[in-house]
Amino acid sequence: MTKLWGGRFTKETNKLVEEFTASIEFDKELALEDIQGSMAHVQMLSDCNIIPKDDAKTIQHGLQVIQNKINAGDVEFSVAHEDIHMNIEKLLIDEIGPVGGKLHTGRSRNDQVATDMHLYLKKQTEMIISLLTEVQSSILIKSKENVQTILPGYTHLQRAQPVSFAHHLMAYFWMFERDKERLQDSLKRINWSPLGAGALAGTTFPIDRAQTASLLGFDKIYPNSMDAVSDRDFIVEFLSHASLIMTHISRLSEEMVIWSSQEFQFIELDDSFCTGSSIMPQKKNPDVPELLRAKTGRVYGNLVGLLTVLKGLPLAYNKDMQEDKEGMFDTVKTLVGSLKLLAPMIHTMTVNETKMYEAVSKDFSNATDIADYLVTKGLPFRQAHEIIGKIVLYAINQDKYLLGLTLDEYKEFSPLFAEDIFKLLQPKHVVGAKKSEGGTSFEQVESQLALAEKLLYDAVPSS
16 A cells, blocks of 8 residues: 555545545645654653664654755655645654654644644644734834824724814724734744644553654643644634735725725835726725735635634534634735735835825814813813804805804803914814824823834844
């Protein structure tokens, strides 16, 4: 039999079955992690006197040769050997002879693949945290340039109150900060070692699971061998966090699409992040933020897909779990690519301060400040709210904005109005007056930026 597990079988595997069940086309992504896990495993087998030390050295040398060939692109994996584990073991035996077959002593593909995925996801999670920091840095830089830039703040996509553009952008900084915290917390669960759990019940060999965990940089070992080989919570958790990150990316992308439209003209995206039309020569399409918005759906799909795979599985390992990898790989690729584009797109976008200021000068987003003004004069807020509503309706009917009304017109609604109302209604004054902690006043925004800068750069280790 050509299969490494073929001793019990009397027939060759049907070719269609072989192709259908093989995972090598996607799990070859785990090749280096598989070798890393094998290196630790064989070292432990040697130290525990389970295999001769000379055999262990031969195996380690063979694994290193294979790793070098993989890095050089000189390895072709075969569907006939099903998955990355059997492919590498076959390559090892071809390289060093039958002694390569001793590598699999005391382990199963079940704990082997789980180990590979823990190692892979740990590396990718750490990289994604770093990429999120780069996005935050771009947001922070652009925000520091635009503390005094004012634009309408929206609720229900209706103009609500004017805010500092820096304040608006920094909302995304804090979203991504929470994303980083979630990923950092998830590392505690990713960093568990399943190696040594065997197929599901452990092994009769006197292995040292703590040693392999230490060699691989894991913090803990799974205390239950059945849980170790069947746990995919750490992947579900990653996909969940990735989905939320993509939600935040999508929300920011949506704003970029809106802001860069002819109707808004609040920003202009750099040409390097846009494309043109094949028929309309005037077009500059925000394709990158549009695709970032769209790719959110595929990440959601990967999360729901894995949850659906797992929902009815009995313990311990089942072939269904082969479907855990493609969605994970696709999510990593999508998320990494998205973050690598987002940071420079923010950094290079041009902010149109004039258009933003024109927008807040021709709306009723300062209405709340008039209500607050009357409250300071002793009027209950609810009564002030009603008066301002009537003033806004009057102004709309007169085709005016609040700054366009005269003092006499204001006094028709309340004798409490005085000349100081016109200073209060200026956009810069409206924004500057929101001095509550976390508010949009320029002083509060500066404090927020200082906090963010300290958080961001104190957390980055010096080189």
